[in-house]
Amino acid sequence: MEKTRVAPDTRNPDKLDRAVIFLGPPGAGKGTQAKELAEKYGVPHLSTGDMLREHVSKGTPLGVKAKPIMERGDLVPDSLVLQMIRERIERPDCSHGFVFDGFPRTVAQAKYLGELLKHHGYKRPFVIHLAIDPPVLLRRLTGRRTCKVGGEIYNIYERPPKVQGICDADGGELVQRPDDREEVIGPRLQAYEKQTAPLAAYYGRLGLLHSIEASKSVEEVGRQVLESVQGVHGAR
Template identity: 50%
Template sequence: MRLVFLGPPGAGKGTQSEKLSKELNIPHISTGDIFRKNIKEQTTLGIKAKEYMDKGLLVPDDIVVEIVKTRLLESDCKEGFMLDGFPRTEIQAKALDNALKEMGLKLDCVINIEVPSEELISRLTGRRVCKECGTIYHIKYDPPKIEGI
């Protein structure tokens, strides 16, 4: 099964796709995670992406698409995948469609998560990230075990 989860930051794309990923035994693919991995491993695409990110700019579509395409070619995606927050633009959507056609594949489902603005604000303002391990917490829904994170 090949799925795409769309929605604004804080909608729950990552949370829901991670849960479903475990149920279906297919990888949850977050563009943020693949960027961090490519940057850490200093791949050509990771180095290019980092240049934009360090300047506070959005990574151009061509780099984003190439990083995602490369990830989709990995063996664990053979039986399916869940894309979290990708595509974000019409250009990315068309590129994903073309890439899947080249691989002889198509999406099975696109899930758009809608959440009221007030709830999104509550979710996002309560988020905390551990500086040591990168774990994401929420001060109300999933507080860290150690104070001050």
């Protein structure tokens, strides 16, 4: 596998030039914070959930395999996820850094990612753990609605649209994802605790983990995220 990374763009003083990883249970706000951070630095926001759902909607071979697994609320196996991740970060638009949302989910994935990043010449990843209490998680997940057109995320309790069921941005229909149903949330959280929670300990041992309390407002959490990232690489 040849290295595909190109030289950093020296015209941009706010370079990221690394992978940023968001950890935390479903509903902690990883997607929201990852998207905002990616927009700040002009790098791709890589949501494995969105990427998998796109494969499912397009009926790709990977999507056909992943669909029943996702509908049960189970974690998609490494064989599918790693293939998708490897192909994505080797694209030119990832050459100046990127923000992960939903990956890695296991220590095995984290080790694979570490080797992949090293191979392509990236700095060590910056890992943000969004910590949040279970009752807040349940409210966030059951209230979450996603735009069928643009993927914008709302919450009927905390961040409702101006018009019920309609996206403010593009007028698309807002729907509840199958894996946000209350009967599926339990298995999702159990899977997280079993497979993903140990990642915090793994990255902590490597000295890469930065924990942030995620039950605060989106704006406050975003401010703390940005301060943490700026502090580690000296961006302005």
